[in-house]
Amino acid sequence: MANSREEQLRNSRRLARQILGAVALVLVVIGLFTVLNWCVGALRAALDDSDRRERFADRVYGLVMFDVLPFDDVSQVDSTVFRQAAIWGTVYQAQKDGTLDDYERDTETGSLILPQLEIDTYLTNLLGPDYPLEEGSFETEEFIYNYDSDRQGYLVPVTGAVGLYTPEVEKIWTQSGKTYVTVGYIPTISNSASGELSLTAPTEPTKYMDFVFSRGENRQWYLTALQESEMQVETQASATPAPTSSVDDPQALVQNQLDSTMTDAAGAGDASSSELTPEEETTEGDTPTEDGTTDETTPAEDGTGEENTDGSGEGDTGDTSDSTTDEPATSTATSD
Template structure:
């Protein structure tokens, strides 16, 4: 083999071939090490990205499952609907109506009285309460518009309710234990300054829908005065239960029937003394109605304390 000539030295391949061989191995090793490092770095990035994606997927699954669980729970949670029917039926329960198979068996004056006190309760729940209403200058009684009174009957019985009653209800003065004057000029009822003590407070315990009907089981919780007990810690257990039967008309349910319930009071339920005079009067029944409304509004947050249901 011919030697290579360099300006400063002569280099012999045969004598120095080990240098090339050893240096080539080092260069290849360095090249492999750099490639492995780059591959390892890319693999770590992929692993990190995969872990982040898995965490996000897991969070999404948890949110979806939680949402489904809450939706299913909401379908079976009828607390708000029970409160709605308690408020709707309270003015009727306080008068303890007799059972009836159809609306033509109902006491018309009792229905009229219901509509008066239902209007008062609705007004108390609205902003401004009864202070937003005009008052009769002679009696200082609240002037409740006849249209609002009619609206309560429509809400309970449905449109065309007069066709189902034994006699039509029209806006006019009437009398039960209390006189309810109607002023033609103002088209309003004068709500008396004194009123009856409610016999019971409504406590809806069950809602059952079947064949286009809604059965609302209502526990009748006696007021303290109904029990002859003025202790504010009187038991809040119902002394009896009644089933209010609503029928679906279009998309709404309207009252059609009242019957004794199969639900029976517990052995610890209070015993009502029927001889007690329940037609007692308050000096200011409007404040008592406000207390009843406040108790209804707070019942979704905590168990209400027993208070007189004043209407």
């Protein structure tokens, strides 16, 4: 009895150890898979900077829209350029987030009323807190932006063709303590069917620019310069079309006929100047005489032969002698 009880206890302890070992093994496997997934996610996040590219694209959207000229210092740029970029960058972000309808509209013009606070926030995030902020109506080459002091906002016409380009960030790199963002400029579609501003990029970039960011307060990156990029648009050489046949191309047929007619006319003029008929230039018309020599073809009695017997035909005789044999041939006209 005692041995049987001890055997049962040993079996129970053995089973408990086996169960505990299985549970530990399962936890180890789960832990390995968790760590592996975490490593893969971290590696993917390190290699994929799509979120960072999108953030930079949102920040420079307003400047890309109006194709702002390059500059080395933001203080060199007219403030209206950045204010206009801030307005449309804010409109773009609101439309992207689906909150454009939440803004108040002016009852008389139907324009969107964009709060001054949002414009100032956009400029501060783009150019830094040291950039001087302004308010009030202003005018650019594209629009006149009226400021409503009572509602502390700008009247923005969000219909009609506005932007020239949309941004596509190609690469981001850091050099000499500055961050360079190469942005591709993609032409925009004029308007959507509803008349609202279209944000769809229809084609590939047609040019590239480098936006230069420097670190400022709170270790944030702020725009300090805009430069032309070394990255160039790849131009594909257009293949030279194969020449079409005259049968398939009626215009080519007419042109070929015209060229042929002009060539024939030029040839006829040369023949008349030489005063020789084709029969006199060939030896096909020569007939053998009784002594084995060949006689020149008798000139035709149509007036052509008479022209060959005058003094002007002396130079022509030298031309026709090349087509006869080396032995002097007695002309039929001479024998007569």
